Structure formats: C-alpha cells, structure tokens
Amino acid sequence: MTGAYAGFVNSAVGTKLAAQLGLPRPVRLRRYAADAPLVEGPVLVAGLADAPVAEHVRTLLSDEGVEVVDAVPAGSRLGAVVLDLTTVTEPGDLDLVRVVLAPAVKALRASGRVVVVGADPASATSVAQAASRRALEGITRSVGKELRFGATANLVLVAEGAEANTDAAVRFLLSGRSAYVDAQVVRVGPGTPAEPADWALPLAGKVAVVTGAARGIGASIADVLARDGAHVVCVDIPAAGESLARTANRVGGTALQVDVTAADAGQRILDATGRHGGLDVVVHNAGITRDKLLANMDESRWDSVLDVNLGSILRMNEVLLGENGIRDGGHVVLVSSIAGIAGNRGQTNYAASKAGVIGLVDALSVDADLVRRGISVNAVAPGFIETEMTAKVPFATREVGRLLNSLSQGGLPVDVAETIAWFSQDANAGVTGNVVRVCGQSLLGA
Amino acid sequence: MAASAKPRRAAVIGGNRIPFARANSTYAKASNQDMLTASLEGLVARFGLAGEPVGEVTAGAVLKHSRDFNLTRESVLGSSLAPTTPAYDVQQACGTGLEATVLVANKIALGQVESGIAGGTDTASDAPIAVNEGLRETLLALNRAKTPGQRLKAVARLRPGQVVPEIPRNVEPRTGLSMGEHMAQTAAHWGVTREAQDELAVQSHRNLAAAYDRGFFDDLLTPYLGLTRDQNLRADSSVDKLAKLKPVFGRGDGATMTAANSTPLTDGASVVLLGSDEWAAERGLPVLAHLVDAQTAAVDYVTGHEGLLMAPAYALPHLLERQGMKLQDFDLVEIHEAFAATVLCTLAAWESESFCRDRLGLDAPIGALDRTRLNVNGSSLAAGHPFAATGGRIVASLAKSLEERGSGARGLISICAAGGQGVMAILEAA
Structure with missing residues (x-):
C-alpha cells in the first residue's frame, strides 16, 4: 500500500x-504467502434448499484444514462467508442473503471474503427465476461497497451441471491471491477441470509464455507463474533485454528477445517453447500507451498502440493457437484494462485496443475449434495498479485513482498476476470467456 | 589416443554479448567483472540455465587489475549459474576469446566436460593503473624492513617522480612501437592503399548496420546500461567521409591509417555456450555449428622478419592441409579487423606467390578470397574491439550465419594478437 x-x-x-x-x-x-492458510479463521457456509455447490465448498475447505461453521460462532470472527443461492427461483428467496450475511458481515475479519454463488440468469426457466438470479449481482456489488478493512465480495455464477467445476474459483476468491478482486462476477461453465497433484503448485510442469515480461506487471506475472510451478518463457523487445534477462533468471525461466509486432513473432515464440516440450499457457501482456486527446492524436500514436496491444495478438494467435501451437486444454490470458471498459480521457487509442481485447476474448472463447480442444480464453482488466507507469501520473490524479475504489488503495502488479495465474490453472478449466477486473471495485466503469 | 577413437566435435549452441561501447563512455564505470557477469546473465537467461552448473567457464581479459586474479570465477559467482560451476582465466592478448573457445571445445571433444562457456571481457576505460615502478620497489623494501633504521633507509628512497603512475599502453614491450605503428610498417610493405582500407571500413559499418536492421543480433546480444547497439557503429559511414580524416599511424605521404580504418579503444564482453551434442539434445538446445579445428601461430616480429599482426597468415596452411581444404572452400570468412590494413595485408599475403612459397613453404599461392564471404555481418572496425571480447563475438555470430546457410557450411575465423601471435578456428554448420 x-x-x-x-x-x-x-x-x-x-x-x-x-x-x-x-x-x-x-x-x-x-495476499498470498506460501505458509498462510487458504483463509484465516472459520468459514460460514450456507445455502438455499439443497445448495449443490455448498457441499463442494465444505469438502474443499475441510481438505485445506479450514474450519466450516453453519452460523457465526460466539466470540469468534469469520474468515469468510460462502452463500450458495444457485437454487433461487423467486425474489422471496433472496431474503436469505439478509438473514445470513447481516450477522456474518459484522463478524468478518480484515481482508475477509464474501463469496455468493448463483446460477446464470441467461439459462433461467422463468422470468421470476431470471430476475432473482440477476438480483445476486446487485447484492454482491453493494456488499462489496459496504465491506471495510480489505474485505471483498464476489459472485460466482455456475452454469447448469457445472457445480463440480467451482473449486478453483472458490479457492481463488477465498484466498489472498484475489486481494484486489472485488465485486466481480465469475462465470463457471462446463469444461473438464483437472485437480492439481498439489494445490500449492497448480501449474507444475506447465510451459507458459509471457509477453512484456521485462518489468512491471509482466515481470510480476512471470514471478507468480513460476512460483506456481510453470517454466516461463519471458518475452520482450530486444531493447529491454537487460531487464528481461533479470526476470528470466530470477524465475529460472528463459528470455526471448522479440518484438511482438514482428511478422514472425508467433513462430519464434513457439520455437522457443519447443525445447520445453510444448506450450500450455499464453499470456498476452505486452502493451504500450501513447496518450493524446483524440483531436491531437497522430497516426503513429494511434497505429503503434493498436498494433502492439491488439494487432500483434491477432497475428501471434494464428501460430500460437494453431494446430501445432498451444496444447489441448491450454489457457490463453489477455490483459485488458479498466480504460477498455470505462474509457479514459486521452486514451482513445489505448481504450480501443483494450476494449478490442475483450471482444477478442468473447469471440475466441466460443470458437468451435478452441472449445473442442478445451482451450480457455480469459482476460484481466486491471484498475489502478502501482507501477512505474502510474508513478508518472500527476500527484492529484494518482491519489484520486488510488482512492476511488472500495479498498481505498491501488493494487499491486502481483494482484493482476495472481488472477492471470488462476486463469492459467487446469483446475480452472470451467472458466472461459471471463473478463475479471482487478480494480478493488473501482468506481470507474462499474 | 587410438586412431579409431576420433574425438567428438564440440557444439556451438549460442552466444551472448553486451553492445560494445567506445572507451570512456557508457561503460566508463563498469569493470571487467561487471561486463563479463552481464554477458553471462544474458546467456543464462537466453538458454534457461539459471541455477544450473556448466562444466566450466573459461574467459579472460587483456587489461586486467591485479584484484581480478580470479576474474571468471568471480563473475560466475555473481551470475545466476550454479555456484558449483568451476572457472578459470586465460589470456592470449586479442586471441583470448577465441583461445578460450578452443580450450573449452577441446575439453568437450575429449569428454572431460559436457558443456562450457567461453568468453572474454575488456575495458579500456576502467583500466588498471599501477604505481610507478620506483615507488613499488621502495614500498616493497619498506615492507621487508624489520628495524627502524631499515625503514628510514627505505623511506629515504622516495622521490617526487615516483608519484607518476604506470598507465597501460598499447605498445609492444620489445619494440616500443604501438600496434598501429607496427601495422603501418606492414601496410607499407604490402602497399595497401588508403582507399582500400577506407572501403573495407565502410563495408564493415554497412554490414553491421544491416545485420542489426534484420534482427540478426536479437538472440546474440543483451543490452547493457542503456546501450542497445554497438556505440561505434556509423550506419551512414561513406568513403567520402572517411577520406577527410588525417592519418594517425605511419609517417609522411605514405601514411594511410586513420581513426576510422583502425579499431577504436572499446569496452565490452562476450560469451559463447558450448556443449556436446548430447548435452544440447537433453536440454532441447539448438546446435548452430561445431568447432572443427583450430590453429595458433606466432611470428618473429621483433627482428622485423615479419609484421606484428601477420601470424594468422602462417596458421592457415596448417588448417588447410589438415582439413584437405582450400581457402576458397569456406562459405564465410571472419578476419578480425584490428585495422583494415591487417585484413588487407593478410589477404595480399595469401595471394602472393613469393610469400606463399618463401614464407609458408607452399607450391602455389593460397589465392584470392571472394570478398562477399568476408565479415558479412560487420567486424571490429564497426563493432569495436574490446580485446578479449572479440573472439566470442565472432564465434557466436559466425555460428549463427553458418546455420542460416545450411548444414555443412564452413567458416574460418582469424584473429591476430599482440606479441606476433594469431589464432584461427574452423566452424561447420550443424
């Protein structure tokens, strides 16, 4: 902070x-620490009717040695609350939220968690059910704004029949890895999640590529992917080679000096992963800003931002997602931005590229070939993150950016990296087509 | 060794160097150890060797501080290589980097190590300055003194002139002539013209600039201290521009050697990763080329029988005979451009019937070299020449160029060195 x-x-x-x-x-x-428990303190798990997800949550918590309670225990504070409302069918069912959460929120520890689990309104069988399911989003976002001392509230929407696929999402949202993820909706669908042999090394044996890995968020992504067990091929422009080598050696990975906008960038990246036996995770992180009001925007600022942040990804994907590219069951993660959702003065070019990234996720996540191959495609949208880039923002703007969110502070590069690492897990294969904001529930674009 | 047990060939897997900087500029405060460590770090990152040991690391520097008695090992300890990686220093003037490569390759060929890193570093900026010889003797006498009387006697030998330090000079100790002056004599002997030297210099800059432009160095170089290209490179160099420069070596009208057709003092470092084919395959590492053969030679320059930098001319016939090759069989030839005249004198000598007969004992001249095969990605006139770092620069670049040309392509490396020495090696694309 x-x-x-x-x-x-x-x-x-x-x-x-x-x-x-x-x-x-x-x-x-x-935040994540190797020796820290998944959640500190007991977790209250409750649900409506037969609450199919709650049962999974109780099991995973017991596996992690976390105490599960049915009500707020006297004289004790809760680490988290998980509320399974997948079976809501009418507005009257929602009162359970008030009944359970009102006392629980009061008893929540600092950096506590509220995780609400619901079903997808789009697949509702009645209007009342759709309305009730959608109501959970309003509840969660409001609770996020009411919580204090670093506590967060998030909503998991489970598709029909995907109740067993929620483990990785629930674990992530309860853990310190999701520190700066607040008031988000995570959609869990079908897919075939594979539980890791060791939840402490969810990416063991995987080969990941991270573009823009020399410094900032990219370097942090490399750190976290390597910490979670992956071999990381760190990519950045040749001119950033010195920092890139530092990142690669720190994470025990490999450095590849290539400009992502080069015509053969995708092939060179794929060749570099060949020596490790294949490619499991692609993180398209490389990005630049060339800010100017649209009225003063020149062609080179426009073109360079669009090409680095969006065009290069489309070109590299031709190779990286091709038949000889990423392995079946692999994961593609993109980096959007809150500017791509809310827009930003002076950033028409940047916002275009980052909104484009969301469109790319939407399209790729339903691409028949990728779906058949079980490849997930997701994006993070960072809010105000403390980086070299934001350190250059004028003082007043910077302080406002830090404070205009429910956690009253900027996030850290590691917060973005944690979310990306979670998208990269085989255990999380049910999550695709998601754009999760890492913004502490920023007021911008909310 | 039994005749049947032919040693295996060491593989050149890749290399790394930092951009070369002009002396007293960007790297003015970087030590040899800093630069060698930086080169190692880039190599380790490129090939994913962090935390791993290699068989050995062999490198050296020509201008070396006495504190750097274990320069290479100290650099290894400061790098991300496993601290269990042994290392030793070598020094053969400008031949250091190539000689180090040959040493590591030979150990690999004999099965004494499976992998190794060879390299070199040099700084003309952070040069060692020693105390005056008279002061040194006085201080040592003071150190040996046991009685107050002896101490007083030693101190009494101090003289004002002794504060003048010893600064390393680019001079041959046995002739008192700088390398440039020696070269000027040889250039005059072979009648090498100013125009030919300037043309060679311009070609070197153009070739190096073109190599940068096509991304050739993307996997051969790691930026250092903000420098991303060789600082000496002048992409817009032209014969007309160079013609305006005044000669700096030689005398009178016959003086042809200028600051542009001689290499400038430079700071930098380079390293090459070598290994057995098996070691490379186990790690999924590429093999660019193999080291086929190597030869060193030395000439008697002290009596003036031969030019100081002409030793490579004498090394070549041995290599050609052993390999059953002609000079013209090489797909690529790298002749280190200590001076443009060095390259031109060497080529002229090989074309000379009398030189090849009288000096090399050959029946026929070695003959002319197709100049389009020479220093195709630029050489020291453009890149600069941090003495011990030049060998590693050439080995890695040539290995990559040969690999681009296809399996079996052969390349020759020629590096002249102070003391009338020369080192040569042959690489063959894997």
Missing part, C-alpha cells in the same frame, strides 16, 4: 482523524 493519503491515515494522528470524519482507511491487504 503506497501513497500520501494512505501514509497519512495510517499515522497516529491520521487514524484518529479519519475515524472521526469517516474517511476511507486503506489497510494492508491479505
């Missing part, structure tokens, strides 16, 4: 003043 405001409200005087004035008080978020 950084920033002038965060420093002030966490000082002796600042803490008192912030409490009196009701100012937002950012706390240090619970």
Whole structure:
C-alpha cells in the first residue's frame, strides 16, 4: 500500500482523524504467502434448499484444514462467508442473503471474503427465476461497497451441471491471491477441470509464455507463474533485454528477445517453447500507451498502440493457437484494462485496443475449434495498479485513482498476476470467456 | 589416443554479448567483472540455465587489475549459474576469446566436460593503473624492513617522480612501437592503399548496420546500461567521409591509417555456450555449428622478419592441409579487423606467390578470397574491439550465419594478437 493519503491515515494522528470524519482507511491487504492458510479463521457456509455447490465448498475447505461453521460462532470472527443461492427461483428467496450475511458481515475479519454463488440468469426457466438470479449481482456489488478493512465480495455464477467445476474459483476468491478482486462476477461453465497433484503448485510442469515480461506487471506475472510451478518463457523487445534477462533468471525461466509486432513473432515464440516440450499457457501482456486527446492524436500514436496491444495478438494467435501451437486444454490470458471498459480521457487509442481485447476474448472463447480442444480464453482488466507507469501520473490524479475504489488503495502488479495465474490453472478449466477486473471495485466503469 | 577413437566435435549452441561501447563512455564505470557477469546473465537467461552448473567457464581479459586474479570465477559467482560451476582465466592478448573457445571445445571433444562457456571481457576505460615502478620497489623494501633504521633507509628512497603512475599502453614491450605503428610498417610493405582500407571500413559499418536492421543480433546480444547497439557503429559511414580524416599511424605521404580504418579503444564482453551434442539434445538446445579445428601461430616480429599482426597468415596452411581444404572452400570468412590494413595485408599475403612459397613453404599461392564471404555481418572496425571480447563475438555470430546457410557450411575465423601471435578456428554448420 503506497501513497500520501494512505501514509497519512495510517499515522497516529491520521487514524484518529479519519475515524472521526469517516474517511476511507486503506489497510494492508491479505495476499498470498506460501505458509498462510487458504483463509484465516472459520468459514460460514450456507445455502438455499439443497445448495449443490455448498457441499463442494465444505469438502474443499475441510481438505485445506479450514474450519466450516453453519452460523457465526460466539466470540469468534469469520474468515469468510460462502452463500450458495444457485437454487433461487423467486425474489422471496433472496431474503436469505439478509438473514445470513447481516450477522456474518459484522463478524468478518480484515481482508475477509464474501463469496455468493448463483446460477446464470441467461439459462433461467422463468422470468421470476431470471430476475432473482440477476438480483445476486446487485447484492454482491453493494456488499462489496459496504465491506471495510480489505474485505471483498464476489459472485460466482455456475452454469447448469457445472457445480463440480467451482473449486478453483472458490479457492481463488477465498484466498489472498484475489486481494484486489472485488465485486466481480465469475462465470463457471462446463469444461473438464483437472485437480492439481498439489494445490500449492497448480501449474507444475506447465510451459507458459509471457509477453512484456521485462518489468512491471509482466515481470510480476512471470514471478507468480513460476512460483506456481510453470517454466516461463519471458518475452520482450530486444531493447529491454537487460531487464528481461533479470526476470528470466530470477524465475529460472528463459528470455526471448522479440518484438511482438514482428511478422514472425508467433513462430519464434513457439520455437522457443519447443525445447520445453510444448506450450500450455499464453499470456498476452505486452502493451504500450501513447496518450493524446483524440483531436491531437497522430497516426503513429494511434497505429503503434493498436498494433502492439491488439494487432500483434491477432497475428501471434494464428501460430500460437494453431494446430501445432498451444496444447489441448491450454489457457490463453489477455490483459485488458479498466480504460477498455470505462474509457479514459486521452486514451482513445489505448481504450480501443483494450476494449478490442475483450471482444477478442468473447469471440475466441466460443470458437468451435478452441472449445473442442478445451482451450480457455480469459482476460484481466486491471484498475489502478502501482507501477512505474502510474508513478508518472500527476500527484492529484494518482491519489484520486488510488482512492476511488472500495479498498481505498491501488493494487499491486502481483494482484493482476495472481488472477492471470488462476486463469492459467487446469483446475480452472470451467472458466472461459471471463473478463475479471482487478480494480478493488473501482468506481470507474462499474 | 587410438586412431579409431576420433574425438567428438564440440557444439556451438549460442552466444551472448553486451553492445560494445567506445572507451570512456557508457561503460566508463563498469569493470571487467561487471561486463563479463552481464554477458553471462544474458546467456543464462537466453538458454534457461539459471541455477544450473556448466562444466566450466573459461574467459579472460587483456587489461586486467591485479584484484581480478580470479576474474571468471568471480563473475560466475555473481551470475545466476550454479555456484558449483568451476572457472578459470586465460589470456592470449586479442586471441583470448577465441583461445578460450578452443580450450573449452577441446575439453568437450575429449569428454572431460559436457558443456562450457567461453568468453572474454575488456575495458579500456576502467583500466588498471599501477604505481610507478620506483615507488613499488621502495614500498616493497619498506615492507621487508624489520628495524627502524631499515625503514628510514627505505623511506629515504622516495622521490617526487615516483608519484607518476604506470598507465597501460598499447605498445609492444620489445619494440616500443604501438600496434598501429607496427601495422603501418606492414601496410607499407604490402602497399595497401588508403582507399582500400577506407572501403573495407565502410563495408564493415554497412554490414553491421544491416545485420542489426534484420534482427540478426536479437538472440546474440543483451543490452547493457542503456546501450542497445554497438556505440561505434556509423550506419551512414561513406568513403567520402572517411577520406577527410588525417592519418594517425605511419609517417609522411605514405601514411594511410586513420581513426576510422583502425579499431577504436572499446569496452565490452562476450560469451559463447558450448556443449556436446548430447548435452544440447537433453536440454532441447539448438546446435548452430561445431568447432572443427583450430590453429595458433606466432611470428618473429621483433627482428622485423615479419609484421606484428601477420601470424594468422602462417596458421592457415596448417588448417588447410589438415582439413584437405582450400581457402576458397569456406562459405564465410571472419578476419578480425584490428585495422583494415591487417585484413588487407593478410589477404595480399595469401595471394602472393613469393610469400606463399618463401614464407609458408607452399607450391602455389593460397589465392584470392571472394570478398562477399568476408565479415558479412560487420567486424571490429564497426563493432569495436574490446580485446578479449572479440573472439566470442565472432564465434557466436559466425555460428549463427553458418546455420542460416545450411548444414555443412564452413567458416574460418582469424584473429591476430599482440606479441606476433594469431589464432584461427574452423566452424561447420550443424
């Protein structure tokens, strides 16, 4: 957690003043640590009717040695609440949310979690059911705004028959890996998730490619993928080779100096993965900004941003997703941006490319060939992330960007990387076509 | 060794270097160890060797501080290679990098190691400066002194002139002549013209610039301290521009050697990854080429019998005879451009019937070289020449060029060195 405001409200005087004035008080978020439990404290698991997902959640929590409770235990604080509402059929069913969550939220620890599980409104069999299912989104997003001290609320929407595919999503949302993911809707569909031999190494034996890996978010992605067990081929432009080598050596991976906009970039990346026996994960992270108001936007700013952030991905995918490319059951992860959802002044070119990425995810995730091959395609959309790039934003704009979200702070590159690593898990194969914002429930584009 | 047990050939897997910088510029504060470590780090990253040991690392520097007695091992310890990787230093003036490659390759060929890294580094900026010889003797005498009287006697030998330090000079100790002056004598002997030298220099810059433009160095080079290309490279170099420069070596009207057709003092480092075919295959690493043969030679330049930098001319016939080859059989030839005149004198010598007969003992001249096969991706006149780093630069670049030409393509490397020495090697595309 950084920033002038965060420093002030966490000082002796600042803490008192912030409490009196009701100012937002950012706390240090619970993040992944090798020796930390999945959740700290007991988890309340509840559900409506036969609550088919709740049973899976209870099992996975027991496997992790986490205490499962049916009600708020006296004198104890909860680590998380999981509420299975997949069986809601009419608005009257929603009252259970109030009944369960009201006392639970009060008893929630710092960096606690609320995970609501519902069914996809699109597959509802009645209007009342569709309305009730959709209501869960409004509830979750509002709870996200009410929670304090780094706690988050997220919604998992399960497709018909995919109840058993929710483990990886629930684990992620309960864990410190999802620290900056707040008020998001994760859709879990069919697919054939494969549980890892060791949940501590969910990417063991996998070969991943990360573009733009020399520094910033890309370097963090390489770190987290390698931590989770993958061999990472780190790609960046030749001019960034010195930082790229540092990343690659730190993660025990390989450095490949290639400009993603080169005509043969896809083939060169594929060749580089050949020596590791194949390609399982592609993370298209490379991106640039060349900001200018549209009225003053020149051709080179426009073209370079569109080509690096979008055109190059389309070209590389021809090879990387081809028959000799990524293995069946592999994962493609793209990096969109909150600017691609909400738009941003001075970023028509950037927003075009990042919105384009979402369109690309939409199309590829239903591509018949990729679906047949079991390849998932998802994107993250980072909000305000503390990087070298955001450090250059003017002071006032930067502080506002940090504070305009439910967690009252900027995210870290590792937060984006954690979400990408989760999209890269075979255990998460039921999740495709998702765009998950890593934004702490930013008010922008919400 | 039994005649049947033919040694295997060492594979050149790839290489890495940092861009070469002009002396007292971007790398002015980088030490030999810094640069060699940076080159190793880029190589380790390129081939995914972090945390792994290799059989050995062999490298060296020509201008070396006394503190760098274990330069290569210290660089290994500062790199991401496993700390269990042994290392040793070699030094053969400008032949250091190529000699190191031959040493590692020979150990691989004999099965003494399965893999190794050869290289070299040199800084003309962060040069070792020693205390004046008189001061050194006085200080050593003071160190040996046991009684106050002896100490006083030693201190009494201090003289004001002794504060002048010893700065390394590019001079042959036995002749007192700089390498450039030696070369100027040889150039005059062979009648090498100013125009021919300038043309060669321009071609070197053009070839290097073209290689950069086509991305040839993308997997041969890792940027360092903000430098992404060789600092000496002048893509817009032309014979007209070079013609305006005043000669810096030689005397009078016959002086032909300028700052542009001589290599500048340079800082940089390079390394080459070698291994057995099996070692490479186990790791899925590419084999670009194999080291086929190597030969060193030395000439008597002290008496003036031969030019200081002409030793490679003498090494070649041995290689050709052993390999049953002609010079013209090589697909590519790399002759280190210490000076443009070095290359031109060497080529002229090979074309000379009398030189080949009287000096090399051959029945017929070695003959002319198709110049389109010479230094096709530029050489030291454009890239610069950090002495010990040149060998590694050439080995890796040539191996890649041969691989591009296809299996079986052969290339020759020729590097002249101070002390009247020369190192040559033959690579063959895998």
